[in-house]
Amino acid sequence: MPQAEGKEKTHIRGSVKKKSLPDAETFSKGILSGDIVLLSRAITLVESTLHSHQELAEAILEKCLPHSGKSIRVGITGIPGVGKSTFIEAFGNHLIDQGRKVAVLTIDPTSQLSRGSILGDKTRMETLSRRKEVFIRPSPSGDSLGGVARKTRETIFLCESAGFDTILVETVGVGQSETAVNSMVDVFLLLLIAGAGDELQGIKRGIMEMADMIAITKADGENIGRANRAKAETISAVHFLPAHESGIHTDVRTCSALTGEGISEIWTEIANFIKTIREKGYLEKKRKEQAKHWLHESVQSILLDDFFSKMGTDFHKAEELVTQGLAGSYQTARKLVQRYKNEDKNLSK
Amino acid sequence: MPQAEGKEKTHIRGSVKKKSLPDAETFSKGILSGDIVLLSRAITLVESTLHSHQELAEAILEKCLPHSGKSIRVGITGIPGVGKSTFIEAFGNHLIDQGRKVAVLTIDPTSQLSRGSILGDKTRMETLSRRKEVFIRPSPSGDSLGGVARKTRETIFLCESAGFDTILVETVGVGQSETAVNSMVDVFLLLLIAGAGDELQGIKRGIMEMADMIAITKADGENIGRANRAKAETISAVHFLPAHESGIHTDVRTCSALTGEGISEIWTEIANFIKTIREKGYLEKKRKEQAKHWLHESVQSILLDDFFSKMGTDFHKAEELVTQGLAGSYQTARKLVQRYKNEDKNLSK
Numbered sequence: 001m002p003q004a005e006g007k008e009k010t011h012i013r014g015s016v017k018k019k020s021l022p023d024a025e026t027f028s029k030g031i032l033s034g035d036i037v038l039l040s041r042a043i044t045l046v047e048s049t050l051h052s053h054q055e056l057a058e059a060i061l062e063k064c065l066p067h068s069g070k071s072i073r074v075g076i077t078g079i080p081g082v083g084k085s086t087f088i089e090a091f092g093n094h095l096i097d098q099g100r101k102v103a104v105l106t107i108d109p110t111s112q113l114s115r116g117s118i119l120g121d122k123t124r125m126e127t128l129s130r131r132k133e134v135f136i137r138p139s140p141s142g143d144s145l146g147g148v149a150r151k152t153r154e155t156i157f158l159c160e161s162a163g164f165d166t167i168l169v170e171t172v173g174v175g176q177s178e179t180a181v182n183s184m185v186d187v188f189l190l191l192l193i194a195g196a197g198d199e200l201q202g203i204k205r206g207i208m209e210m211a212d213m214i215a216i217t218k219a220d221g222e223n224i225g226r227a228n229r230a231k232a233e234t235i236s237a238v239h240f241l242p243a244h245e246s247g248i249h250t251d252v253r254t255c256s257a258l259t260g261e262g263i264s265e266i267w268t269e270i271a272n273f274i275k276t277i278r279e280k281g282y283l284e285k286k287r288k289e290q291a292k293h294w295l296h297e298s299v300q301s302i303l304l305d306d307f308f309s310k311m312g313t314d315f316h317k318a319e320e321l322v323t324q325g326l327a328g329s330y331q332t333a334r335k336l337v338q339r340y341k342n343e344d345k346n347l348s349k
Numbered sequence: 350m351p352q353a354e355g356k357e358k359t360h361i362r363g364s365v366k367k368k369s370l371p372d373a374e375t376f377s378k379g380i381l382s383g384d385i386v387l388l389s390r391a392i393t394l395v396e397s398t399l400h401s402h403q404e405l406a407e408a409i410l411e412k413c414l415p416h417s418g419k420s421i422r423v424g425i426t427g428i429p430g431v432g433k434s435t436f437i438e439a440f441g442n443h444l445i446d447q448g449r450k451v452a453v454l455t456i457d458p459t460s461q462l463s464r465g466s467i468l469g470d471k472t473r474m475e476t477l478s479r480r481k482e483v484f485i486r487p488s489p490s491g492d493s494l495g496g497v498a499r500k501t502r503e504t505i506f507l508c509e510s511a512g513f514d515t516i517l518v519e520t521v522g523v524g525q526s527e528t529a530v531n532s533m534v535d536v537f538l539l540l541l542i543a544g545a546g547d548e549l550q551g552i553k554r555g556i557m558e559m560a561d562m563i564a565i566t567k568a569d570g571e572n573i574g575r576a577n578r579a580k581a582e583t584i585s586a587v588h589f590l591p592a593h594e595s596g597i598h599t600d601v602r603t604c605s606a607l608t609g610e611g612i613s614e615i616w617t618e619i620a621n622f623i624k625t626i627r628e629k630g631y632l633e634k635k636r637k638e639q640a641k642h643w644l645h646e647s648v649q650s651i652l653l654d655d656f657f658s659k660m661g662t663d664f665h666k667a668e669e670l671v672t673q674g675l676a677g678s679y680q681t682a683r684k685l686v687q688r689y690k691n692e693d694k695n696l697s698k
Contacts (some may be wrong), residue, residue, distance in 0.1 A: 027621075030460055058680050065677055150679055157677075288672040295671050298682030299664075306686070315648075322644050323637040328414055330499055331407045333647030337655070 021045075024059035031060070031079045031162045032067055036135065041163045049139040060130075064161035069287070071103075071160045072274050075181040077171040077207065078191030083217045084170055085258060087191060089128045090257035094264055095166055096133045103135040104128070106170045107152050107177050122132040135164060139172070139287055146301055149180035153294065156184060182210045183293050186283060187273055189266070190214045194223060194230035209241050211250055213275060215266055218255035227254045246282045248273065311340050370394075373408035380409070380511045381416055386416065389680045395484045395503045396489040410503055413510035420452075420509045420637070421623050424530040426520040426556065427540030432566045432606060433519055434474055436540060439606035443613055444515055452484040452508040453477070455519045456494075456501050456526050484513060488521070495650055498529035502643065505533060530560050532639050532646075535632060536619055539563045543572060543579035560589050560599055563621060564615055568603035576603045595631045597622065660689050 005159045022030070022038070030038035045057040078084050092102050104125070129136050137159075140151040156167050169185055171177040181187050182188055190211035208214075214234055219227035233253050255262030277283045308315065318336055321327040371379070373666040380385035390467070417650050441451050453474070478485050486508075489500040503515050518534055520526040531537055539560035557563075563583055568576035580603050587599045600618050604611030626632045657664065667685055670676040 017586070024372060056678070058683075061677050062680065118519075154679070235408060254382055256637045269586055279556060291671045291678055292668055292675070294678035295668055298679045299656065299685060300649070300653060302682055302686045303656060304688075307648065307652060319641060319644055325418055328407070328410050329640055329643035330503070330647045331411065333644055333651055334407075336648060339650045340652075341632070341655075342649070 021056060024056060024063060027056075027060045028063035028161075031064060031158060035100075039135070039158055040137075042158055043137060043140075043155050046158070047151050049218055057154075062159060063208070064158055067106055068157040068160040068345070071156075071165045071167050072270070073156060073167045073185040074171065074188070074270060075169045075171065075178075075185035075188040076191065077178050077181065078217070079193070080109055080172075082191045082193045084172075084191060086127055086215055086257040087215075087255070088168060089125045090169060090260060090263050091266065092125070092128045092134060092168065093131070094267060096131055097163075098267070100166045101133050101164045101326065102166045102168065103137070103156075103164040105137050105150055105159070106139040106172060107181055135159060135162075143311060144301075145177060145180055146297065148296070149184070150298065150301075152180075153184045162252055178207050183297075184291050186277070186286065187212045187270055189270070191217050192234060193217055193228065194219075194226035208238065212244065212248070213236065213251045213266070213269060215262070216252075216254045218256060218258070219261060220256035221257045226252075230254075236331045246277050248276060257338045307337075307340050311336055314339060327333070355678035370405060373405060373412060374551055376405075376409045377412035377510075380413055380507060383512045384696065385511070388484070388507055389486075391507055392486060392489075392504050392696070395507070396500050399661075406503075410506060413507055417506035420505075420514045420515045420516050421536070421619070422518065422534040423619060424518045424520065424527075424534035424537040425540065426527050426530065426537070427542070427566070429521075431540045431542045435542060435606040436564075436566055436604070437517060437519060438474045438477045438608060439612050440615065441474070441483060442480070443609075443616060445480055445482045445617070449515045450482050450513045451515045451517065452486070452505075452513040453517045453519065454486050454501055455488040456498055456507070456530055457522060463551040484511075486510060493650075494526060494529055498526070498533070500649065501529075502533045513671060524692055526561060527556050530641050535626075535635065536561045536622055538615070538619070540566050541579065541583060542566055543568075543575035557587065559595070561593065561601075562600045562618060563587065564611070564613070565601075565603045567605060567607075568610060569607045573603075578645075579603075595626050597625060656689050659692055660685055663688060696697065 021041075025058075027038055027042050031042060042057065042060050045053045045060065048054065049056070073125050074211055078082060078089060082168050088104060091106060095102050125136060128134055137155060140148055140155070152169065156169070159167055171181045178188075188211050190213070192214060194216055200252060216227045216230045216234065231252055234252045238252060241250065243249060251273075253265065253269070255266060257263070274283065277286070315336060318327070318332045322329050370390075376387055376391050380391060391406065391409050393410065394402045397403065397406070397627045425433060425437060437453060441453060444451050450657060474485060477483055486504060489497055489504070496586065501518065504516070508516055516534075518530050520530045527537075537560050539556060539562070545564055565576045565583065567578045580601055585603060590599065594599060600622075602611055602614065603620070604615060606612070626635070664685060667676070667681045669682050671678050
């Protein structure tokens with residue numbers, strides 16, 4: 001599978017003719033029958049910036065979409081050092097032992113800077129990556145977090161169509177990426193580490209508010225006492241946050257990837273959470289809102305991308321005038337948009 | 350002045366011919382000579398949704414813009430009950446006593462719901478509104494916070510052109526509006542009230558981070574002890590926030606609008622802050638970034654408004670398909686944008 005990926009990438013950079021691609025029908029049939037190589041290649045198409053690849057990817061997605069949506073989508077976040085990889089390794093192995101098929105995807109806003117993370121991911125989740133019931137896919141590269149996130153969301157649909165019933169979306173770093181992940185998962189798990197009493201300081205309040213569940217990691221050996229204190233503090237901090245729409249309170253617990261303590265309980269809790277929000281209709285509502293959100297988001301990004309690709313030079317000149325106080329922001333924007341719309345007419349004549 | 354405003358509003362709703370408007374030249378000359386009636390009428394034009402009014406407003410702004418920018422712009426926020434009006438009254442009176450000319454503007458995302466706030470503002474700042482060196486203007490109504498904020502920003506430029514050297518922008522409520530205000534002021538003052546030890550709970554961390562200065566209000570009578578404790582707690586909370594780019598630490602102090610205690614010190618602190626960031630070049634940098642931000646923001650809102658005004662029906666149909674999982678968000682967005690661009694060509698044929 002990594003081999004196929006490698007070939008695909010060379011292929012994208014090289015000539016399109018070198019290896020002819022299967023058509024959308026072949027792709028989607030293969031994916032629906034659980035063909036991992038075709039799944040992997042389809043994801044590469046989703047990630048590709050080549051126009052012909054994008055068109056094929058769209059056609060594949062269109063065929064797969066009606067078969068997607070049947071998994072539990074779990075977002076997992078936490079600051080670097082919290083032990084996300086070790087947690088996901090222990091958690092993923094537990095899920096597979098329960099008979100589940102697991103896909104692990106990452107959203108990493110910095111991934112453009114640190115290529116070659118495929119090997120990185122394989123290494124850091126060594127026992128998990130060796131199991132055949134798992135599919136690990138690193139963060140796609142992209143110009144913007146929005147682009148990366150959109151591709152990850154489409155990858156979720158493809159993985160679901162290939163029969164994966166549990167999708168773990170890991171976010172790297174704290175900050176913007178959490179909002180993106182929250183707009184594509186069903187349940188959001190925040191990992192915290194016991195520190196010197198100020199463990200909440202590094203976490204933005206907004207992320208705490210997003211979390212459906214919080215787990216204090218590394219609750220083993222000498223660290224157990226500290227982890228329990230962190231748990232107590234977190235419970236009281238969570239107390240002040242607005243309650244989840246469904247009325248469910250944010251669950252806070254400790255766990256250890258080393259001893260396995262608390263790992264199975266986290267899954268039980270997630271399964272219960274999903275069961276409750278599904279029965280109450282919140283799961284369907286959340287997914288519908290996510291689809292709407294992405295439609296808006298996509299219209300906006302496509303429109304703005306087109307604007308900037310055509311008006312880039314004009315825009316930068318105008319920006320100069322505006323920052324020098326020689327022109328008003330709104331008035332300048334109006335003129336630019338008008339020029340863009342005329343431009344577009346001229347181009348398509 | 351309130352009379353002139355009243356007439357203007359009737360006029361906007363009625364026929365345009367009823368009272369002919371002065372031209373941009375007359376407006377801008379009047380404003381630059383400090384004519385408050387013309388200033389007020391120009392602001393009404395900025396706020397108007399009538400196309401002819403908008404064009405006139407743009408022409409006036411264009412003429413005034415080179416004369417703007419010479420004031421100190423202070424954003425003031427705090428939750429309801431913190432005593433914003435009484436603070437601004439005491440603070441504004443102090444500024445006028447110092448020989449300054451003060452304009453008080455408000456950004457109120459809820460103002461659409463509670464019209465008639467002109468009278469409200471005049472009443473709640475009774476002694477201040479009676480002084481001739483002050484100009485109080487309530488929040489413009491608008492469809493969106495962005496629209497309201499944009500109009501407020503343009504009002505700042507007009508007030509500056511009319512010779513006001515201190516602009517106080519008050520935000521009502523906690524939440525979104527703070528970000529908007531922060532994108533148009535030089536210094537941001539957060540008012541807090543001493544409560545039951547959890548005074549920071551109601552305030553989003555992001556707002557704390559935005560604040561350049563924090564004042565605990567109502568530090569008088571029996572409340573002094575509590576205010577001082579709140580000050581100490583706030584200082585330690587602020588300690589964990591990232592430092593201001595300029596290296597200046599968030600100033601925390603107590604004040605009382607009732608006794609006047611601490612009011613003049615807040616002004617001294619603001620003046621020092623401005624002096625420092627001006628000397629270090631941060632003021633110019635901040636204003637340039639704000640102008641850029643508004644240019645981007647305006648391009649985005651103008652483009653999207655145009656899209657939705659033309660594609661509204663199509664968009665809502667597409668949204669239905671997307672939420673039912675029958676079409677992908679990104680693919681649908683691409684088709685919609687393409688149709689929008691073709692539509693625009695057809696319309697302008």
